[in-house]
Amino acid sequence: MFLWGDAFPQEYEILSSGEQNYRQIVPTNITKEILYFNGRNGADSIQIKQIGSIRILTRNDIPTPLKGILAAAYFSMFFYMLEAMYEYAPFTIPQFSGVFSVLCLTGAGAGILYGKLIKSGPRVQICYDFSAKPLNEKYTILKQIITNSPQSMILQTP
Amino acid sequence: MKKILITCGITGLLMGEIIAQQDYIYTRPGLFTFIKNIPGDMVDYSRNPFTKKNLWGLTAISISTGLMIYYDDKLLNASKKMSDKLGLSHQANWKMEHIGDGYLQLYVTSSLIGYGLWYNDNRALQSASQIFESVFAAGTIVQLIKHITGRESPFVATTPTGRWRFFPNQIDYHRRVPEFDAFPSGHISSIMAMVVVLSENYPEYSFIKPLGYLAVGLNAIGMMNTGVHWISDYPIGVALGYSFAKIAVKKGRTKKETAMKTSPSISIYPLFLSRDNFGVTVNLTL
Numbered sequence: 001m002f003l004w005g006d007a008f009p010q011e012y013e014i015l016s017s018g019e020q021n022y023r024q025i026v027p028t029n030i031t032k033e034i035l036y037f038n039g040r041n042g043a044d045s046i047q048i049k050q051i052g053s054i055r056i057l058t059r060n061d062i063p064t065p066l067k068g069i070l071a072a073a074y075f076s077m078f079f080y081m082l083e084a085m086y087e088y089a090p091f092t093i094p095q096f097s098g099v100f101s102v103l104c105l106t107g108a109g110a111g112i113l114y115g116k117l118i119k120s121g122p123r124v125q126i127c128y129d130f131s132a133k134p135l136n137e138k139y140t141i142l143k144q145i146i147t148n149s150p151q152s153m154i155l156q157t158p
Numbered sequence: 159m160k161k162i163l164i165t166c167g168i169t170g171l172l173m174g175e176i177i178a179q180q181d182y183i184y185t186r187p188g189l190f191t192f193i194k195n196i197p198g199d200m201v202d203y204s205r206n207p208f209t210k211k212n213l214w215g216l217t218a219i220s221i222s223t224g225l226m227i228y229y230d231d232k233l234l235n236a237s238k239k240m241s242d243k244l245g246l247s248h249q250a251n252w253k254m255e256h257i258g259d260g261y262l263q264l265y266v267t268s269s270l271i272g273y274g275l276w277y278n279d280n281r282a283l284q285s286a287s288q289i290f291e292s293v294f295a296a297g298t299i300v301q302l303i304k305h306i307t308g309r310e311s312p313f314v315a316t317t318p319t320g321r322w323r324f325f326p327n328q329i330d331y332h333r334r335v336p337e338f339d340a341f342p343s344g345h346i347s348s349i350m351a352m353v354v355v356l357s358e359n360y361p362e363y364s365f366i367k368p369l370g371y372l373a374v375g376l377n378a379i380g381m382m383n384t385g386v387h388w389i390s391d392y393p394i395g396v397a398l399g400y401s402f403a404k405i406a407v408k409k410g411r412t413k414k415e416t417a418m419k420t421s422p423s424i425s426i427y428p429l430f431l432s433r434d435n436f437g438v439t440v441n442l443t444l
Contacts, residue, residue, distance in 0.1 A: 026183070028183055038183065038185075040278075074269075078261075078262060078265050079253055079256075082253075082256055082261060099261075100264070103261055103264050103265045103268065104264065104268040105268070106265070106268075107264070107265040107266065107267070107268025107269040107271075107272065108268045108269060108271060108272030109272060110269050110272070111268070111269035111270060111271070111272030111273035111274075111276070111282075112272045112273060112276045114269070114273065115273050115276055115277045119277070
């Protein structure tokens with residue numbers, strides 16, 4: 001179950017001038033003036049000078065031993081269902097439809113449940129308010145935030 | 159000591175999750191995207207093996223399959239002996255066999271779909287679509303080869319390494335499937351495809367590859383012990399699953415343009431953690 005875990009532990013949200021709520025984005029490209037991203041409604045872009053602040057959200061994941069237990073439960077459930085169903089093998093077409101539906105529904109339910117579990121933990125939030133900064137500086141900060149290569153490191157002094 | 163090493167290994171695998179950034183852009187796949195992509199995948203696959211880059215792979219598969227066919231009966235006996243020695247019950251082998259029969263793929267894919275739809279996660283949805291795509295594409299080629307080669311499965315074998323009836327009567331094939339459908343293994347190709355898709359799309363989970371390939375190995379041994387397949391049925395099955403998964407993954411995502419392209423830089427700027435906390439962030443990008 002922990003194969004798909006929390007897809008990306010970091011999420012980005014931006015607040016543009018004139019808006020009251022942050023919106024979630026997946027940055028795709030940045031130029032000196034425009035930030036391109038995938039939003040809720042697909043591909044979109046925004047002028048950098050319009051961005052007031054950016055929030056980086058990091059989720060605290062569930063503990064690894066718990067993930068291990070969930071993984072074991074997930075696969076045990078699969079084999080339990082398989083063994084129970086194979087008692088009736090070979091399947092007729094209606095029986096096969098039943099097997100297909102049970103596996104699909106249980107699998108989907110497990111995926112949703114797992115998502116709920118990993119998203120239930122507390123979230124750490126880092127906010128950069130750069131509404132008053134010049135365009136050049138905004139661009140530099142944004143680029144560093146969204147590029148965020150694995151070699152990049154952020155040292156924080158609270 | 160052995161137990162400690164195994165425990166450390168497993169813990170290491172489980173702890174192997176890093177905070178990875180999304181280097182690829184995943185768009186939401188359509189309901190039937192995986193079916194629409196299959197013909198194109200077949201065309202890509204037919205071009206791939208005969209390129210200079212893949213010549214070594216093709217040669218290795220051919221030689222290993224040939225050698226395995228020669229020693230099939232001995233290797234089958236060795237596997238059964240090993241199973242007895244390890245105390246694997248028939249039920250354990252049956253479970254290992256069913257790792258690759260498609261039900262596990264359906265179950266895992268349903269979970270990815272459930273998660274992806276519920277939480278609007280395109281990577282999960284793309285992974286599900288790619289698993290379906292590669293399993294069906296590889297499965298089509300597997301079935302085609304099975305219907306041409308007509309090799310007996312071990313549990314109905316009439317010769318030590320199973321009789322081959324090339325271009326069998328298709329009516330006989332469907333009446334007595336195990337007498338014709340051993341070569342190559344569709345089970346192996348489907349579990350291989352799933353492992354490759356997941357490991358490619360979730361590279362930050364370092365345990366997927368070792369755990370996945372362990373599942374492939376268990377599936378292979380399980381099928382030999384239950385008499386469903388010979389060991390020589392596997393190399394082509396593995397190659398098909400691997401290749402179609404790679405093709406599906408390549409089609410299902412786009413590399414992010416900005417990723418990893420910055421020049422080395424260092425910057426220092428203020429950080430507002432909350433209303434009462436203030437700090438300084440030093441960012442070093444190499």
